[in-house]
Amino acid sequence: MRLVFAGTPEPALPALRALLASGHEVAAVVTRPDAPAGRGRRVERSPVGALADSHGIEVLTPAKPADPDFQARLREIAPECCPVVAYGALLPQSALDIPVHGWVNLHFSLLPAWRGAAPVQAAVRHGDEITGASTFRIVKALDAGPVFGVVTEPVRPDDTAGALLDRLAESGAGLLVSTVDGIAAGTLTAVEQPADGVSYAPKVAVEDARVDFARPGLAVDRLVRAVTPEPGAWAGFRGERLKFGPVSRVDDGPELKPGELLAERKRVLVGTATWPVRLGEVQAQGKKRMAATDWARGIRVEAGERLT
Structure with missing residues (x-):
């Protein structure tokens, strides 16, 4: 299946690597624009953008996904599906409608628990014993789309959010590839999230x-x-x-x-x-x-x- 991958930080890299190693075609990558980083505040490519560069893959860096030029280029590339991991920007409906199979997000919680920007931090702070990752089709409402699949991960007593996220990024990469495989084969159906058990994890300031x-x-x-x-x-x-x-x-x-x-x-x-x-x-x-x-x-x- 022809894909455009959207992601930005380090935790998105295992998923992009797994997709590159799969039988699917990653035609382009969407990531946040280059930004100052490190003590020297030098402008740098995002980790996802840098990995795409190393594989000779086209990198799209719209200031906003609503940008008409970006959406026009996305239509030219004609992806069948757009996998997403920690992209960092809200997608308007006009962008969501471009791929025939939609945008499929890898989210690091067992939805509908911990929707939002900081699910791993929330799981650790609230003492969850089990967490995981979910793949779902992105809809307009925050992390509310139907779920394709999940993997679970125990939260260890000494886990930091960073250590837990590292494990979820690896296990979630496999989940994302299997989800894309199932969509391509027509064997996977997304299931609506239950109305009960919804919780939110806003960005940690x-x-x-x-x-x-x-x-x-x-x-x-x-x-x-x-x-x-x-x-x-x-x-x-x-x-x-x-x-x-x-x-x-x-x-x-x-x-x-x-x-x-x-x-x-x-x-x-x-x-x-x-x-x-x-x-x-x-x-x-x-x-x-x-x-x-x-x-x-x-x-x-x-x-x-x-x-x-």
Whole structure:
């Protein structure tokens, strides 16, 4: 089947690679326009665009999918189906109508749970034990189209959103190829999503990643893992922002007030509403990441100081 693939970031790469290795023809790729990236803020191609370039595949980078020139080119390419993974822009109906088999999205949740931009973060933050990926036909309503298939994935107790997304990107790639295979063969029928069980996972902003240590330790742990690596957990310390990675539960620590810091020789503890947590790596504003013990030793944490 003749395809145009739409995607932008790293998690979309396994799916594009799998489609390139399949018996289908990837005639072109649609991705977000080149944008500044990295510390030098150099304008760079998206990961999906760069992979397409390396395979000599045409790359389309419309500012908006509603752009008439983009849609005219898409009609010229005449894809039969457009697989989508984390493209990052809303598709108007005029674009959805171009391929005869529509646009088929790989979404990293078990729909109708966690529709929206941040399903993996939501699964980790809410303590889901099982999550997965779904393929569905894109319709105008957000992630509400009929579902072709699913794969499931357990959420491990120490999973960060990044680690879980990596696994889902790989298993989801296989699901997307099998979905395209089934559509091409005429053996796969999409099933409407149930009305019950709908939940939403909006994009996680930097402010959403601020950790409130007045909450129970379990909630603190889940939030930190949910926003690792992006946008990164943080709290205030001495008037600046301190970022940190996953924390671990401490059962043998002293009783600490929420946010209260205790710097020991081999560990740095922070109080919560329940049990203390141990900081792993931290990153002070304008500094590199380092072990929490090295950070505490360098800034000399004083008794009673807190993360807020």
